[in-house]
Amino acid sequence: MELRCVNCGVGVQRLLVQYSPGNIRLTKCENCRAVADPYVECEFMILLIDLILHKERAYRHLLFNLLNQDSIAREGILWKSSLIYFLADIYRTALLSGEWNSSKSSLFSVCICGKVLGEVFCGNLSFFGFLFLADRVFLDKPKSTLDISSFKTVFLTILLSSYFKIFLTSMMVWEFPSSAIYIVDVLGISSNYMALKALKQLPNASCIGVVLGAHGAKFLISACSAILSSSFCF
Template sequence: MGDAKEGEEEWPRCVGCGRRVKTLYMQYSPGNIRLMKCDTCKAVADPYIECEFMIILIDLILHKTRAYRHLLFNKLRIYSSLDKRFSIAARYREVLLAVIISSYFKLFLMAMMVWEFPSSVIFFVEISVLSSNTVALRVVTEFSKAHCFGVCFGAHAARYLTERWLLGAP
């Protein structure tokens, strides 16, 4: 989004269009807030402010880009992924953080150790992690969906082949 002016790099982002907004809400008194609208898309900049975490988690499971933008940009404060002024190391760190956070489906593998599930469930967990990583990478980098899928698929394939090579399995 190289649309940052001086001092704007730490502003939150609209979850609809991804543009920076000055503020997400205006607080008039304790418990009385007004959600601000984005100047670009004219929608409420971040309606997830009023939502419980469970609603956000459901939207993350449904792979909604708005939920990923809320979590990554407005909650965890990832700012600079496309700004030219920031270092390459900062961009790599932000992409890595997004991929790690979007791998939350791997928690289901821990449930498989406690309860008995067929081994075919591992395939579905891996597909869910792949698609979640694709959405998170797309939100942070704003590349095309096909490009993000290709990168994530390549990374997952490399991990799979490395595991097979190290374990000596066919």
């Protein structure tokens, strides 16, 4: 992926010109005439706050100008974020099931464990399956060949934009009401939408439709999986 202007999303050749160590000048975008990426000079905390505020330009900086630099580091981030994402999702599903506190037999615990894992696996399979199809049909130009790299970018975008959801979910160890998870879910949907919009630069309706469709598919399949596994366990 090429470097992008964070304001308008148009490709730029470089983000800064370095005259000497510590002496740099940020380049301007030829399309919008603004500084192409002011985050280059900002502290990481400023970027983090803008990501929490769901600013599209912050996502553009993260996806195109920061992670774009090193493909090996990018692969590493993809694997690590996947692991953290799935662990947080297992924890979230376990909290929602609300059956971990019961002092029942070990067979019952194994059943609950299998139920949670099945729910997470089926839910995420449908979630990312929907995104994979949507990436080919709605989000990208039609192609005759299978473009895995395009989907990997979407996959990474969704994982990274779920960081806030993962963080808030992990805070549930302090016994928040489990209904708070649904508020966290809404925030997660909102950040997924903004990140996808920053990545693909498509009309709002397409990105909202894809994100809501993927989350809807996950919810339905997870619910079906929970009902099926309950009928086997009890």
